[in-house]
Amino acid sequence: MEVKDCLVSAPGKAILHGEHAVVHGKVALAVSLNLRTYLRLKATSDNKVCINLPNIETFVSWDLTKLKHLAHDFCGKREEAQPMDAELVRRLREFMGVTNGNLDSCNTATLAFLYIYISLFKSRELPSLTVSVWSELPTGAGLGSSAAYSVCLAAALLCASGSISTPLKEFDHTARWCQEDLELINSWAFQGEMIIHGNPSGVDNAVGTWGGMLRFFAGKIIPLSRVPLLRILLTNTKIPRSTKVLVAGVKDKINKFPSILTPVLDSVDAISCMCEKVLSQMTSEPITGEHYNILEELIDINQHHLNVMGVGHPALDTLCRVTLAKGLHSKLTGAGGGGCGISLLRPEMDSSVVQNVIQDLRDCGFDCWETSIGGPGVQQHSLFFVKVEVLEVLNRY
Ligand SMILES: Nc1ncnc2c1ncn2[C@@H]1O[C@H](COP(=O)(O)OP(=O)(O)OP(=O)(O)O)[C@@H](O)[C@H]1O
Numbered sequence: 001m002e003v004k005d006c007l008v009s010a011p012g013k014a015i016l017h018g019e020h021a022v023v024h025g026k027v028a029l030a031v032s033l034n035l036r037t038y039l040r041l042k043a044t045s046d047n048k049v050c051i052n053l054p055n056i057e058t059f060v061s062w063d064l065t066k067l068k069h070l071a072h073d074f075c076g077k078r079e080e081a082q083p084m085d086a087e088l089v090r091r092l093r094e095f096m097g098v099t100n101g102n103l104d105s106c107n108t109a110t111l112a113f114l115y116i117y118i119s120l121f122k123s124r125e126l127p128s129l130t131v132s133v134w135s136e137l138p139t140g141a142g143l144g145s146s147a148a149y150s151v152c153l154a155a156a157l158l159c160a161s162g163s164i165s166t167p168l169k170e171f172d173h174t175a176r177w178c179q180e181d182l183e184l185i186n187s188w189a190f191q192g193e194m195i196i197h198g199n200p201s202g203v204d205n206a207v208g209t210w211g212g213m214l215r216f217f218a219g220k221i222i223p224l225s226r227v228p229l230l231r232i233l234l235t236n237t238k239i240p241r242s243t244k245v246l247v248a249g250v251k252d253k254i255n256k257f258p259s260i261l262t263p264v265l266d267s268v269d270a271i272s273c274m275c276e277k278v279l280s281q282m283t284s285e286p287i288t289g290e291h292y293n294i295l296e297e298l299i300d301i302n303q304h305h306l307n308v309m310g311v312g313h314p315a316l317d318t319l320c321r322v323t324l325a326k327g328l329h330s331k332l333t334g335a336g337g338g339g340c341g342i343s344l345l346r347p348e349m350d351s352s353v354v355q356n357v358i359q360d361l362r363d364c365g366f367d368c369w370e371t372s373i374g375g376p377g378v379q380q381h382s383l384f385f386v387k388v389e390v391l392e393v394l395n396r397y
């Protein structure tokens with residue numbers, strides 16, 4: 001079977017409030033970033049499937065004949081994301097020679113790809129293709145790199161399998177899918193996240209799919225259309241961590257001390273709700289210093305809660321201390337345990353002050369940059385209009 005080539009991208013995200021608590025049914029507020037993951041899918045004729053993942057130095061190729069026997073009897077409609085197919089995961093892990101324990105980043109990314117690829121094509125002939133992925137996001141740092149990767153895989157492989165159409169018309173630079181197709185992309189991206197995270201809430205893949213700012217609660221996604229323009233500083237402490245391990249750790253703590261942790265999760269829920277209310281007020285009345293005072297206090301309280309959940313790190317404490325010395329309030333974002341933090345910048349803050357803070361943070365060995373938020377969700381791109389830097393990397397494979 002021959003498939004159509006395509007180039008897609010999906011944004012990373014920052015969680016303003018609600019990480020971890022959202023896994024336990026509480027509200028989270030999340031926003032897309034202007035940093036994206038790009039995936040190029042090319043049809044080939046050598047009867048091979050290749051994946052090139054330069055961000056994690058993973059380059060693998062399989063003969064189609066070796067993959068064919070992995071697909072097993074299957075009921076249900078192919079294009080609908082089914083509950084996780086444990087038998088397929090077992091077979092894939094056996095095939096990859098990783099039957100026990102946690103996988104490393106290369107095996108995790110490979111397993112997520114193979115799972116979606118085989119699930120979408122298994123009732124038919126597996127196509128020969130090459131998938132290359134390049135991301136502007138740091139991987140495993142709290143900015144939703146796994147979700148952006150999963151959303152790109154889902155969008156490109158659903159297009160390749162003919163389950164959704166490619167929305168790009170002849171003279172378009174970029175194009176997006178209709179709501180129904182986005183829901184299908186999101187549901188398959190969630191499967192990718194299940195492989196990578198173990199027990200994802202679905203908030204990260206929802207932001208990667210729809211973009212913008214959204215409220216996520218018990219699987220429900222509510223886009224927030226009226227939000228003020230926020231200036232956010234992103235800092236990567238560069239301490240490596242795994243979302244899967246951190247999410248499992250919080251679960252263990254809740255099981256061990258339910259009466260202690262439950263009020264903490266409820267408090268995080270209330271923080272998300274209050275933050276949403278203040279953000280909405282900021283769009284309907286003149287913005288005052290008091291709005292920012294509340295947003296800053298919410299950030300401080302939530303950072304303490306996240307420490308109580310056991311997902312802090314000394315490097316994140318340093319980030320909070322260094323930024324507070326210049327009047328900025330910070331919290332970790334995403335799963336924590338290292339990775340990235342966000343600091344809220346007040347609109348009147350002079351760029352020289354911001355540059356000073358950035359320098360202080362760089363002196364600690366961190367990466368730091370001001371970011372714009374609210375970028376578009378998953379998109380298809382024309383090869384003629386995509387950023388040259390991205391094309392240059394993807395063209396190497
Ligand atoms: N560009 C990429 N290429 C290949 N694999 C990727 C890429 N980005 C992410 N991944 C996969 O996702 C894993 C990182 O996922 P993880 O959920 O731990 O971190 P994150 O998504 O960056 O942070 P968070 O979940 O806290 O937002 C990597 O180890 C890798 O398996």
Ligand SMILES: C[C@@](O)(CCO)CC(=O)[O-]
Nearest residue numbers: 019020200201202334335
């Ligand atoms: C830690 C977590 O809440 C956010 C990771 O970005 C996990 C999840 O929601 O799946």
Ligand SMILES: [Mg+2]
Nearest residue numbers: 144146147243
């Ligand atoms: Mg992730």
